Amino acid sequence: MKVRHQARDVDPDSASGCADIRTRFDDPAFAAAYAASHQVSGPPQRYFSSRLHAVFEVLGRCPGGDLLDVGCGPGVFVQRVLDARPGDFRITAVDRSPAMIVEAAGNTADAEVELVVGVAEALPFPDASFDVVVAMGVLEYCDFVAVLRELERVVRPGGTVLVSMLNPLSPYRLFEWGVYWPLLRLLGRAEGLLGRSADRRHCVPKSGIRALPAGSLWRRMRKAGLRPVDVVHYDLTPAVPPFDRFLGKWTRRRERPADTVTRGLRRWMGTAYLVVATGVR
Ligand SMILES: C[S@@+](CC[C@H](N)C(=O)[O-])C[C@H]1O[C@@H](n2cnc3c(N)ncnc32)[C@H](O)[C@@H]1O
Numbered sequence: 001m002k003v004r005h006q007a008r009d010v011d012p013d014s015a016s017g018c019a020d021i022r023t024r025f026d027d028p029a030f031a032a033a034y035a036a037s038h039q040v041s042g043p044p045q046r047y048f049s050s051r052l053h054a055v056f057e058v059l060g061r062c063p064g065g066d067l068l069d070v071g072c073g074p075g076v077f078v079q080r081v082l083d084a085r086p087g088d089f090r091i092t093a094v095d096r097s098p099a100m101i102v103e104a105a106g107n108t109a110d111a112e113v114e115l116v117v118g119v120a121e122a123l124p125f126p127d128a129s130f131d132v133v134v135a136m137g138v139l140e141y142c143d144f145v146a147v148l149r150e151l152e153r154v155v156r157p158g159g160t161v162l163v164s165m166l167n168p169l170s171p172y173r174l175f176e177w178g179v180y181w182p183l184l185r186l187l188g189r190a191e192g193l194l195g196r197s198a199d200r201r202h203c204v205p206k207s208g209i210r211a212l213p214a215g216s217l218w219r220r221m222r223k224a225g226l227r228p229v230d231v232v233h234y235d236l237t238p239a240v241p242p243f244d245r246f247l248g249k250w251t252r253r254r255e256r257p258a259d260t261v262t263r264g265l266r267r268w269m270g271t272a273y274l275v276v277a278t279g280v281r
Pocket of ligand 1: 100
C-alpha cells in the first residue's frame with residue numbers, strides 16, 4: 001500500500017460544502033466512527049448494504065482493470081472490492097481528508113492500494129487513467145460541475161463511472177431535512193435554555209449536503225461529456241426518520257438485498273440513487 005499526498009491548485013473553500021462538514025471529516029475519531037457505522041445495525045448500515053448491492057451489481061459487469069474510488073472515506077468500499085474481487089482491480093483511492101486516508105490505510109494494510117490525499121475537483125491523475133471510477137457519498141459535498149468534469153477526464157473511453165446521490169425527492173429525505181433535523185435543532189436550543197449542558201443536548205450539525213434529483217444529475221453528467229446509461233434507486237423505505245428504525249427491524253429479517261434496490265415504480269422510496277455512465281472520449 002502506498003500513501004501519497006498530492007494537491008493540485010484548488011481553492012479549499014470552493015472544494016467542499018462548508019467548514020463545519022470539513023472539520024468533521026478531518027477528525028480521526030469521526031473517520032473511525034464513520035467506518036464503524038457500516039457494521040452496526042440501524043439506518044446507516046441498511047443504507048450502506050443496499051448501496052453496496054447496487055454497486056456490485058454494476059461492477060459484476062466490469063471484468064477488472066484500474067479502479068479509482070473518489071472521496072473514499074475510511075476505505076470500506078475498497079476493502080469490499082478487495083474481498084469480493086481479489087486480484088481483479090488495481091485500486092487507487094483519493095480523499096480530501098488526511099484523517100480518512102489514515103483510516104483507509106489501516107483498513108487496507110495488507111493490500112496493494114494507492115491512497116492519495118487530494119480533492120475531487122482537481123484529481124491528481126492523468127487523463128484516461130481508469131477503467132472504473134466510483135464516487136459514492138461525495139458529490140453532495142462538492143462542486144458538481146468541476147467533479148463531473150474530472151470524472152469524465154480520468155475515465156478511459158468505454159470505461160464505467162458510478163456516482164451516488166441522496167434522493168432529495170424521497171419522502172425519507174424530505175422529512176429528514178425539512179422536519180426531523182429542524183425539530184432536533186429546536187429541541188437542542190430549548191434544552192440549552194433550560195440549562196442542559198452542551199454535551200447532553202440534541203445536536204444536528206449543518207450537513208453541508210446539496211442533492212440533485214436523478215434527472216438533473218443525469219443531464220449534468222451528459223453535459224460533462226459522459227454517457228449516462230442506467231439509474232438504480234436504493235435503500236427503499238416508505239417510512240421516515242425516526243420511525244424507519246422500528247419498521248426496519250421488523251422488515252429486515254425478511255428482506256433480500258435485491259429487494260432494497262429498483263429501476264421501477266418503487267424508485268420514489270429510494271433514499272438515494274446511483275447513476276451509471278460510460279466514458280466517451
Ligand atoms: C460521506 S463520506 C463518504 C465516504 C465513502 N465514499 C463512503 O461512501 O462510505 C464523504 C467523503 O468525501 C470526502 N470529501 C468531501 N469533499 C471532498 C472533495 N472535495 N474531494 C475529495 N474528497 C472529499 C470526505 O472527506 C469524506 O471522506
